[in-house]
Amino acid sequence: MVDHDDEPEGLSVAQMAETTGVTGYTLRYYERAGLISTIPRTSGNQRRYRATDVEWVRFLLRLRETGMPIAQMRNYAVLRTKDDDSLRPRLDMLTDHHEALRRQIKTLQAHERALRSKIATYRQMVADTENEETADD
Amino acid sequence: MVDHDDEPEGLSVAQMAETTGVTGYTLRYYERAGLISTIPRTSGNQRRYRATDVEWVRFLLRLRETGMPIAQMRNYAVLRTKDDDSLRPRLDMLTDHHEALRRQIKTLQAHERALRSKIATYRQMVADTENEETADD
DNA sequence: CTAGAACTTAGAGCACGCTCTAAGTCCATC
DNA sequence: GATGGACTTAGAGCGTGCTCTAAGTTCTAG
Numbered sequence: 001m002v003d004h005d006d007e008p009e010g011l012s013v014a015q016m017a018e019t020t021g022v023t024g025y026t027l028r029y030y031e032r033a034g035l036i037s038t039i040p041r042t043s044g045n046q047r048r049y050r051a052t053d054v055e056w057v058r059f060l061l062r063l064r065e066t067g068m069p070i071a072q073m074r075n076y077a078v079l080r081t082k083d084d085d086s087l088r089p090r091l092d093m094l095t096d097h098h099e100a101l102r103r104q105i106k107t108l109q110a111h112e113r114a115l116r117s118k119i120a121t122y123r124q125m126v127a128d129t130e131n132e133e134t135a136d137d
Numbered sequence: 138m139v140d141h142d143d144e145p146e147g148l149s150v151a152q153m154a155e156t157t158g159v160t161g162y163t164l165r166y167y168e169r170a171g172l173i174s175t176i177p178r179t180s181g182n183q184r185r186y187r188a189t190d191v192e193w194v195r196f197l198l199r200l201r202e203t204g205m206p207i208a209q210m211r212n213y214a215v216l217r218t219k220d221d222d223s224l225r226p227r228l229d230m231l232t233d234h235h236e237a238l239r240r241q242i243k244t245l246q247a248h249e250r251a252l253r254s255k256i257a258t259y260r261q262m263v264a265d266t267e268n269e270e271t272a273d274d
Numbered sequence: 275c276t277a278g279a280a281c282t283t284a285g286a287g288c289a290c291g292c293t294c295t296a297a298g299t300c301c302a303t304c
Numbered sequence: 305g306a307t308g309g310a311c312t313t314a315g316a317g318c319g320t321g322c323t324c325t326a327a328g329t330t331c332t333a334g
Contacts, residue, residue, distance in 0.1 A: 181312090279333100
């Protein structure tokens with residue numbers, strides 16, 4: 001019986017990978033790259049990810065999926081470690097990224113319309129071709 | 138006066154780069170990669186891009202900007218060279234890509250909402266912090 | 275107490291999409 | 305007809321973001 005043993009609780013790398021959908025390689029790479037910091041370790045030096053770490057990685061993945069490069073994510077991550085008076089610059093970064101994301105979506109929507117119209121043209125061409133072929137019967 | 142000289146008309150690489158917004162390096166790379174084929178050449182072996190080539194490159198850029206990898210663009214480009222009976226597979230590729238694009242936009246829109254809400258939270262936190270500081274006066 | 279699966283690190287390797295270099299040719303202008 | 309800028313090719317190099325390897329340590333189950 002132990003009053004409290006000092007082993008941190010949380011997810012192992014493999015469990016964290018499973019939970020977040022990235023590989024263990026990537027999780028360790030993100031840590032080396034400065035995107036993730038100070039994951040608690042067991043007495044045997046193994047990582048134990050907490051709930052807050054899961055949330056942070058999920059946020060990183062959101063940034064990644066919206067096209068933010070690693071270097072910029074690191075800037076944000078570094079600000080986060082300086083806590084409170086970095087709120088403003090963090091907000092500014094988020095706002096900038098949000099604006100970029102809105103533009104990105106607008107561009108994709110324009111591409112989607114163009115593609116849709118091209119597909120309509122193609123469908124017509126395919127239909128015409130098939131009609132010609134059947135017309136010979 | 139010449140009845141017709143056989144020099145093809147059109148844009149040089151530099152002019153094509155200017156027109157499409159990619160570098161000359163990239164245009165030649167796309168040709169090597171099989172995305173662009175049979176650009177007419179002058180008697181001195183220099184490329185002359187026609188209006189249809191401009192259109193094709195613009196379409197390639199649309200595919201690129203919507204996340205299609207080079208290998209897949211090449212597949213499409215190869216089909217195009219086989220002309221008419223490749224209409225169906227080309228239509229299928231376009232349809233698949235269109236569906237992928239729609240999903241991509243949906244995902245980004247979800248990220249946009251999440252980011253917008255996070256920003257709102259941040260704005261509140263920044264406002265609160267600034268109030269505290271001013272409250273001491 | 276031991277076998278083997280999972281973990282650790284630093285660093286090498288890889289896939290992608292360009293981007294540039296080198297060495298030589300072409301073309302417009304004086 | 306010479307000079308300089310744009311062109312040609314094949315192939316090397318680069319930035320990004322992982323992905324894997326090697327060699328060693330830790331954890332878990334029997």
